[in-house]
Amino acid sequence: METELTVETELHADEQTDIAPPIDVERSLEAILMIADEPQSVVSLATSLGVPVGTVRKSIERLVADFDGVDGAIRRGFELREVGGGWRIYVRGEYDDAVRDFVLTQNPTRLSQAALETLAVIAYKQPISRGAIASIRAVNVDSVVRTLLGRGLITEAFTDSETGAIHYATTDLLLTQLGINSLEELPAISPLLSDGSDGFDDVH
Numbered sequence: 759m760e761t762e763l764t765v766e767t768e769l770h771a772d773e774q775t776d777i778a779p780p781i782d783v784e785r786s787l788e789a790i791l792m793i794a795d796e797p798q799s800v801v802s803l804a805t806s807l808g809v810p811v812g813t814v815r816k817s818i819e820r821l822v823a824d825f826d827g828v829d830g831a832i833r834r835g836f837e838l839r840e841v842g843g844g845w846r847i848y849v850r851g852e853y854d855d856a857v858r859d860f861v862l863t864q865n866p867t868r869l870s871q872a873a874l875e876t877l878a879v880i881a882y883k884q885p886i887s888r889g890a891i892a893s894i895r896a897v898n899v900d901s902v903v904r905t906l907l908g909r910g911l912i913t914e915a916f917t918d919s920e921t922g923a924i925h926y927a928t929t930d931l932l933l934t935q936l937g938i939n940s941l942e943e944l945p946a947i948s949p950l951l952s953d954g955s956d957g958f959d960d961v962h
Contacts, residue, residue, distance in 0.1 A: 783809055783817045795888060795900050797844025797922045818845055842917030842924075858910060869909075876902045877911060881932070881944060885915040885925035911935070 786807055791798065804814040818838065827833030835853050838845055849857050869877070876899050879891050892899045903926065906912045915927040933939065 781807060781809065783807060783813055784821055787814065787817055788821060791838065791845060791847045794846055795903065796924050797841045797846040797917065799844045799922060803845075842919060842922045844922045857908075869905075870902075872897070872899075873902050873905055877906055877928075877932070880906070880912055880926050881928050881941065884927040884941075886927075887918070887921075887923040887925050889923060891926075 787803060790803065790806065800811055800814050800818070804811045807814070822838045823829070824831050825834045825836065825838050835850055836847050837850050839848050875895060876891060879894050880886055883890070883894070888899060888903055891903070903912070907914075907926075909931075910929055911932045912926045913929050915925045917924050928941070933941075936944075938944070
């Protein structure tokens, strides 16, 4: 009997070694939100991490306080903000100029072909969501959209209250760069497309 108990105990011990260590929810949320291009709902974050919604809510509250420098912590140059029913990390308003100057002085002035194509889609179909841009271009446009935002050529026009999707539009800087006064002066692009896509010239 003693031998059987010993074997059973060893089996249970082996099973326990296969159990994954508890997830660090706050650090995991921090990592996810650091690379998220659109606001993430509490439910989607909880589903992604496989933890209760309540746990995610409390963790987000602690992250907000941490980033804001509550209780003597260092106030970060970024903040965790709730927008359109979801959460996303943003640069604090007082550091916008510093970030803009860095982007304009450190990044190369020429845009890649992918960036130019994405900019054209936004210019002609704005306001448009990142998902819609990706659908038109048939490629992932996350990094390209970040580049265009950093250059000040596009801006976040609004966030859909139902889906949380950010819609993008071009800025006055783009008009200046193109040497035109309004979007109505953009040339017709449909004749240049191989499939003659009707309606692509509709500028809102």
